[in-house]
Amino acid sequence: MELLSQMLQLLFSGLTLGAIYALIAVGFVVIYNVTGILNFAQGEFAMLGALISISFVNMNVPLWLAVILSIIIVAAIGGIFERTAIHTARKSSVTTLIIITIGVSIALRGLAILIWGTQVQTLPSFTDNTPINILDAVLLPQNIWAVGISIVILIIMMYFFNFTFVGKSLTACVVNPFAARLMGINPEKMSLLAVIVSAGIGALAGSVIAPISGATYDMGMMLGIKAFVAAVIGGLTNAPAAIAGAFLIGIIEAFTEGLWSSGLKDVVTFSMLLLILFIKPEGLFAKASGKRV
Amino acid sequence: MNDKRPILSVENLTKVFGGVVAVDNVSFAVDEGEIFAVIGPNGAGKSTLFNMITGVLPSSSGNVYFQEKRLTRKKPYQIAQLGITRTFQNLEVFDNMTVIENVMTGAHITMKTNILTAGLRLPNVKKEEIRIMERSMEALEAVGISHLAYELADRLPYGSQRLLEIARAAISNPKLILLDEPMAGLNSEESRQLVEVILKMREQGMTFLFVEHDMETVMSISDRIVVIDNGVKIGEGTPEEIYQNPQVVAAYLGDEEEEGVEAYA
Amino acid sequence: MNSKSLNKIYNNSLLGPMIFFAVLLCIPLVTSSNYVFSILTMVGFYALVCIGLTTLTGYAGQISLGHAAFYGIGAYSSAVLTGTYGLNPWLAIIIGAVISAIVALIVGIPTFKLKGYYLALATLGFGIIVFTLFKELSSITGGSNGFFGIPSISLFGFEFITDISYFYLIWIVVFLAILFMRNIIHSRIGRGLRSIEGSEIAADAVGVNLMSYKLQMFVLSAIFASVAGSFLAHYVSFINPDLFVANTSIFFLIMVIIGGKGNIWGSIVGAAIYVLLDELLKHYVPLLLPNVGGEFEIVFFGILLVLMLIYMPNGLVPQFEKIVSKFKRKPSANSTLQSISANATGGDNK
Numbered sequence: 001m002e003l004l005s006q007m008l009q010l011l012f013s014g015l016t017l018g019a020i021y022a023l024i025a026v027g028f029v030v031i032y033n034v035t036g037i038l039n040f041a042q043g044e045f046a047m048l049g050a051l052i053s054i055s056f057v058n059m060n061v062p063l064w065l066a067v068i069l070s071i072i073i074v075a076a077i078g079g080i081f082e083r084t085a086i087h088t089a090r091k092s093s094v095t096t097l098i099i100i101t102i103g104v105s106i107a108l109r110g111l112a113i114l115i116w117g118t119q120v121q122t123l124p125s126f127t128d129n130t131p132i133n134i135l136d137a138v139l140l141p142q143n144i145w146a147v148g149i150s151i152v153i154l155i156i157m158m159y160f161f162n163f164t165f166v167g168k169s170l171t172a173c174v175v176n177p178f179a180a181r182l183m184g185i186n187p188e189k190m191s192l193l194a195v196i197v198s199a200g201i202g203a204l205a206g207s208v209i210a211p212i213s214g215a216t217y218d219m220g221m222m223l224g225i226k227a228f229v230a231a232v233i234g235g236l237t238n239a240p241a242a243i244a245g246a247f248l249i250g251i252i253e254a255f256t257e258g259l260w261s262s263g264l265k266d267v268v269t270f271s272m273l274l275l276i277l278f279i280k281p282e283g284l285f286a287k288a289s290g291k292r293v
Numbered sequence: 294m295n296d297k298r299p300i301l302s303v304e305n306l307t308k309v310f311g312g313v314v315a316v317d318n319v320s321f322a323v324d325e326g327e328i329f330a331v332i333g334p335n336g337a338g339k340s341t342l343f344n345m346i347t348g349v350l351p352s353s354s355g356n357v358y359f360q361e362k363r364l365t366r367k368k369p370y371q372i373a374q375l376g377i378t379r380t381f382q383n384l385e386v387f388d389n390m391t392v393i394e395n396v397m398t399g400a401h402i403t404m405k406t407n408i409l410t411a412g413l414r415l416p417n418v419k420k421e422e423i424r425i426m427e428r429s430m431e432a433l434e435a436v437g438i439s440h441l442a443y444e445l446a447d448r449l450p451y452g453s454q455r456l457l458e459i460a461r462a463a464i465s466n467p468k469l470i471l472l473d474e475p476m477a478g479l480n481s482e483e484s485r486q487l488v489e490v491i492l493k494m495r496e497q498g499m500t501f502l503f504v505e506h507d508m509e510t511v512m513s514i515s516d517r518i519v520v521i522d523n524g525v526k527i528g529e530g531t532p533e534e535i536y537q538n539p540q541v542v543a544a545y546l547g548d549e550e551e552e553g554v555e556a557y558a
Numbered sequence: 559m560n561s562k563s564l565n566k567i568y569n570n571s572l573l574g575p576m577i578f579f580a581v582l583l584c585i586p587l588v589t590s591s592n593y594v595f596s597i598l599t600m601v602g603f604y605a606l607v608c609i610g611l612t613t614l615t616g617y618a619g620q621i622s623l624g625h626a627a628f629y630g631i632g633a634y635s636s637a638v639l640t641g642t643y644g645l646n647p648w649l650a651i652i653i654g655a656v657i658s659a660i661v662a663l664i665v666g667i668p669t670f671k672l673k674g675y676y677l678a679l680a681t682l683g684f685g686i687i688v689f690t691l692f693k694e695l696s697s698i699t700g701g702s703n704g705f706f707g708i709p710s711i712s713l714f715g716f717e718f719i720t721d722i723s724y725f726y727l728i729w730i731v732v733f734l735a736i737l738f739m740r741n742i743i744h745s746r747i748g749r750g751l752r753s754i755e756g757s758e759i760a761a762d763a764v765g766v767n768l769m770s771y772k773l774q775m776f777v778l779s780a781i782f783a784s785v786a787g788s789f790l791a792h793y794v795s796f797i798n799p800d801l802f803v804a805n806t807s808i809f810f811l812i813m814v815i816i817g818g819k820g821n822i823w824g825s826i827v828g829a830a831i832y833v834l835l836d837e838l839l840k841h842y843v844p845l846l847l848p849n850v851g852g853e854f855e856i857v858f859f860g861i862l863l864v865l866m867l868i869y870m871p872n873g874l875v876p877q878f879e880k881i882v883s884k885f886k887r888k889p890s891a892n893s894t895l896q897s898i899s900a901n902a903t904g905g906d907n908k
Contacts, residue, residue: 103863110857270683373765387756
């Protein structure tokens with residue numbers, strides 16, 4: 001019985017982590033699909049989201065409003081980032097654009113040090129956080145929030161891409177930018193939209209995880225890289241597969257941490273990345289011919 | 294010519310792109326020392342055929358043999374190392390290098406320098422560099438553009454870039470050179486120059502397989518011709534035989550004028 | 559034809575590098591400040607890493623975000639082999655380089671089979687694995703507390719202890735590394751690498767094995783980083799994992815971009831500018847913002863990196879060369895112009 005409850009406990013924390021990684025990974029896949037850029041600043045959106053929410057709460061803004069304001073601000077930062085850095089350099093090689101996102105990511109991290117310092121900050125839970133006991137395993141309501149919000153957002157995203165005009169336009173840019181342009185869809189606008197949406201979702205992810213693990217200026221890097229691994233497991237271009245990859249990583253991490261060593265969990269995760277690149281670079285869930293988005 | 298062993302044999306080569314058959318069961322064999330042409334209307338599958346032979350595209354079925362060696366599933370650089378080089382329809386010179394460096398790069402597979410000997414610049418490396426440079430200069434002389442050797446390849450006029458590609462393809466002494474529409478975009482003087490270069494190289498024992506639109510050139514220099522239309526081989530033979538093949542005439546020569554107009558448009 | 563005609567394509571002259579290093583090695587005549595030498599020695603370590611990395615980025619078009627790991631593998635190999643097992647430092651440097659090369663092969667082989675930017679991802683993940691291992695394998699590496707008491711290097715009975723002796727040592731190594739890399743670029747290998755950038759499909763068609771060349775450059779750059787790390791370990795005599803975090807890899811990339819990717823001399827310029835800026839920021843920013851802590855300087859380097867890539871994507875050295883060549887052109891303009899016009903009339907028949 002004790003083993004079962006421990007397993008259940010690890011599963012809860014794995015699913016929570018996975019939900020957060022999934023949100024960031026989807027944003028990453030969207031940007032990659034529309035622009036071909038690996039956006040290394042993706043995790044920083046989550047970091048900014050968390051810290052901005054905390055600042056608003058410290059100003060006595062209600063939590064729900066703080067999170068919404070934070071999402072809007074980070075989405076705007078994403079938009080500025082796209083216009084000033086990506087758009088200005090859009091004629092450069094993809095290599096250059098990727099390095100630009102690295103520059104932006106460390107600039108945002110440094111900015112966060114100047115604004116918030118290096119101390120861990122905390123955000124209150126979204127609701128009363130009385131633990132719930134299930135078979136002796138403890139489930140916090142914030143964990144439910146994390147998984148729940150993540151699932152709702154991911155469903156909205158699927159709907160957006162498959163059933164709305166703008167979403168379909170984004171997809172069209174991926175399949176054939178030239179034809180998309182002929183249809184009156186402007187790929188440059190779509191690039192802006194992709195970054196804004198990804199930034200907003202990233203901010204939400206950061207705000208959801210902050211009550212669980214706290215927020216620091218450097219939290220974005222690990223979140224971003226884990227999301228990368230999730231996306232690679234999903235084959236980089238396939239959002240549902242990236243989500244599955246994200247949950248897989250979350251669960252593996254939680255179990256490694258719980259059963260073996262917390263120090264080595266990153267080693268396990270990234271060894272998995274290298275292993276997948278080695279044996280199945282098209283992604284774990286890829287069918288014979290991969291289709292983007 | 295029939296007693297010769299074929300240097301290249303294409304057997305039942307087929308390429309299907311998502312349900313569309315671009316090349317359908319095409320077979321032919323090129324003998325050593327031949328100038329062999331593949332012709333056909335636009336979209337007939339010539340370029341696809343070429344890309345399968347050079348390993349750029351994987352074939353859906355069928356095989357290509359080069360001197361009895363199977364090329365199927367080999368990578369382009371491996372095929373080059375076996376002795377097949379090519380030129381490109383839409384020029385692919387190394388625009389970040391000088392003309393002479395372009396040709397020297399063509400000699401890549403004939404050289405032995407590796408990263409260690411290069412870094413230490415052993416005496417052999419220097420000797421090899423000088424030897425390759427001399428040979429490259431000769432190759433440029435052979436195609437008549439040696440005076441442009443130290444220019445950036447990018448700055449060359451179109452016709453000279455075509456000649457450069459041929460020099461680059463020939464420098465490694467390949468057994469077979471594939472020319473992808475070598476006359477495209479050349480004026481008549483440049484075409485004549487190019488034909489001369491090709492004929493001269495053939496005398497030195499090189500074999501050519503080429504895809505071409507310009508009927509005049511095809512008929513005047515090729516030994517044998519294969520005609521494909523809609524991915525299917527519809528005729529094969531000497532230029533005279535092709536002229537008399539009713540199927541070919543219907544499919545291809547019928548709209549030759551139109552093609553001609555397109556080429557100059 | 560002889561080697562002179564080769565010089566028409568490649569400037570293999572030793573004069574420039576010799577003068578540069580003669581001037582550099584004369585610095586001790588002007589100053590004897592240990593601070594100056596410690597700074598210049600650091601520039602030397604970084605430059606050595608960047609010579610490899612700039613070639614990888616500029617010629618093979620690949621982004622590595624894991625070179626701090628190779629730098630660290632070199633440092634820890636030297637530390638452990640000499641400090642714990644008492645091996646000869648020179649032997650330890652070689653063993654470290656071999657380990658780095660093997661590790662680079664293991665990471666590189668799967669990633670270079672793939673098109674695109676998987677190396678950036680793979681090296682980033684790999685860098686974190688290595689960093690974590692430095693921290694976690696504390697029985698070997700000393701863990702987060704670091705590794706103390708790395709012995710100094712000696713050569714023919716001379717022991718390198720002072721800043722100034724390491725300054726000489728590392729810059730002689732940098733000099734040799736520059737010549738080695740320049741020789742590679744001015745050879746069949748360099749042409750093979752450049753052809754990939756010129757036209758990948760044509761490079762393939764002339765028999766250049768793209769994957770193998772990218773891999774070789776990656777391995778070579780890993781070796782350079784490893785050697786730099788080994789010398790660092792002997793110089794500072796104490797290392798800890800924080801020297802080799804992911805950010806260090808990003809700083810190497812920043813140095814490469816500042817100097818100009820693919821520009822060997824640029825790696826010295828980039829390393830020097832990075833070290834100077836870093837020193838200035840760490841000195842002056844706390845005077846303005848007394849409460850600032852941590853690695854705040856990354857905000858400046860991040861912005862610098864973005865601005866460089868947008869407005870000066872080729873880096874400082876090529877920009878500088880452009881300006882210099884404008885001035886240089888004037889006296890010899892006549893002869894160059896004549897040869898160009900002669901070529902133009904002879905070749906252009908269109």
